[in-house]
Amino acid sequence: MYRLVSTFGCLALLFLQQAAFGQIEFFQGSFAEAQALAKKEHKIIFLDAYASWCGPCKRMAKTVFSQAEAGDFYNKHFVNLKIDMEKGEGPTLARKYQVSAYPTLLFIDAEGELVHYQRGGLPIDRFLQLGQTALSKIDHSGEFEARYEEGDRSPELLRAYAYSLLMSAKPSLKIANEYIRTQEDWTTKENLDFLFDFALEADCTAFELLLEQQQKAIAQKGEEEFQNQLLAACRSTAKKAQEFQAPELIKEASKKLKKVDAKLAKEFEAKAWADYYIGLKDWAQALKYSKKRLKKYGDAKMQHEYARIFGEAQTEEKYTAEALKWAKSAFEAQPSQEYGQTYLYLLRKLKKEEEAKKLIQELHKIGH
Template sequence: MKKLLLLSFLLPLLAVAQDKGIHFEHGTSWADVQAKAKAENKYIFMDCFTTWCGPCKFMSANIFPQEKVGSFMNDKYISVKVQMDQTAKDNEDVKNWYASAKEIEKNYSIRAYPTFLVFAPDGHIVDRQVGGAEADQFIERCQASLNPATQYYTQLDKFKKGQKDTAFLRQLAYLALDKYDQENAAEIARLYLSQQKDLYTPANLQFLGKFTQSSKDVGFDMFLHHADKVDKVLGAGKAADKVMEIVAKEDVYPQLMKKDGSAPDWAALETSLTAKYPAIAEELILKTKVQYYSYVKDANNAVTNIVAYMKKYGHKADPQALNEYAWTIFEKCNDMQCIEQALEWSKRSFKDAEIPAFMDTYANLLYKSGKKDDALAWEEKAMNKAAGDEKKNYETTLEKMKKGEKYWE
């Protein structure tokens, strides 16, 4: 009896705790939500989610229930959740939204999750947000969604009604890209570029870099055939990097993971790439082999191709790549000549910024090469610069080094 009394006492408190976050409408329809928003003169916040989306679950479990989030949202919005996929476990409330969900997905080109749609009190769309966020950033985004100057669809409506000055087009193109509206982003970007007299300015090349996503885009020909002019403005190798990014996506990656599980035909792929893109074919094939063999956990081939890539193109590797390649060598290679090479790559990775993780890689390589005293000194430096779990991991590694343990394969 006491347990029942205690439970009955706690239930109102639990209800109060649950009400502190965003209040979402339940057992209602899209038409009902619109009518309520109009009657209360509030905006509509629509969480378009799927049952398989990790960031969607994070927002529901960690952000929406927060009191400060609820205090802001409940005062200004009528909020509703709309499940965009369909499962066998769906209840009647979810099923009643099936038709509306399909229409919303089609009308607003929802391609990523979570997508949050914002409607004015009269029901017309004014903004969209894509992706999860921490509480303060989420509130900031929702505050911006109330301001016509920062509402995406309000600005897009100005474009459709004839505003076409270059400053506006540039800003709107970036906004469309940020909002995952790829179709309008591409159209607005093309219009902006058509008004530019010189595409080889720093601002325009940076813009082109953002909006060149396929070999059919205007900028691809510039990056491919006028690399010298691009690199003169953006820096050495920038044109080739953009071309390789697109070629990898269109010509290489589709050939890697075959449905029958067979290995890629590297010879045929290299022949094809050399015919179309001779300037980048060899480098792209080597980089792709490193990625592929690392992914399928083929250590010998991964190491072989890392060494081959670094021998010819190592001067182009950025700090992140240098660290990744060096760490793979630490884990998978026991040849001392290979270890010595990786030490040089690793040291370069933190030449300009002493990143703890990169220094840890260097310390591990030193230890594996038999330079214990140097390894201890660098691992301690990495530990002192790190924080939280990262710091604890380096403390553990340091202890293993002091004991002379072998902790790799």
């Protein structure tokens, strides 16, 4: 039976742990399919080797993998995969990589070679450090840098150097742009792949060229993958807009995305502006844009996410009251312990004790 968090203090702690707006996205497929994706995207695999009965595995999933910091870093640099080592292909992988304790956090290249590993759960700061260490193990950029500094500017060197920087999570756009300047024909598969891989932001040269080659890129990659790449680049630019307080970057990214799909651009803008003002802690504007996004695109999951953000970050009653509406709607649409605990936290925050008691009874029923 699920153990209900029934005290305000414990519930608040759990709420704060879950209040991240983003999380690690785990690939839904086999290990072989993850390898193929890793090779295609010039990444390595992060494999959470867990067991269903493992307490530390569950804690990491709940308190570390769910955090925005973890999601931002791991989604960008790895193909993330979770496999129960006691089911399906798990036992075979456990033997191959000598997994004898849970969780074991594995970093594996596209050829299946073990790059780095860690046994046991980690807090968020050490988990992020672990990822950086894994990336450093595949960093061969120093070899190319030496040749570059000696004056080698051949297209072959620039291309290899750019990819080595990309794989090791180092700034790569300067070298990528140098390679781009050596090329004239962007219709070849090799060069279209390069544009696809280095269209990392909406305000970079590779992105502009990829838009110019839209039809050829779609023919090679497929429309969905093409749009997903552009959307990811625009979201990176939106994060930069927040970091440098440069809202014009969001407008620029949206304008470029409209050239491909006006509907996709509107959806991007809705999220980007809400995230922008949340990041700046401009709560009046954040509320305005969050409500706007929820009205057009909102589902239970999105309502719950915004309920957690506003419920945790704000003490003013008007914001908490809005968060409560979203939490209630999310719980009614999809009754669950997670949504219910957020709803309960906000009821108690607004001192609605009678409603909180009724909700606790519902949560007990769900727990059975």
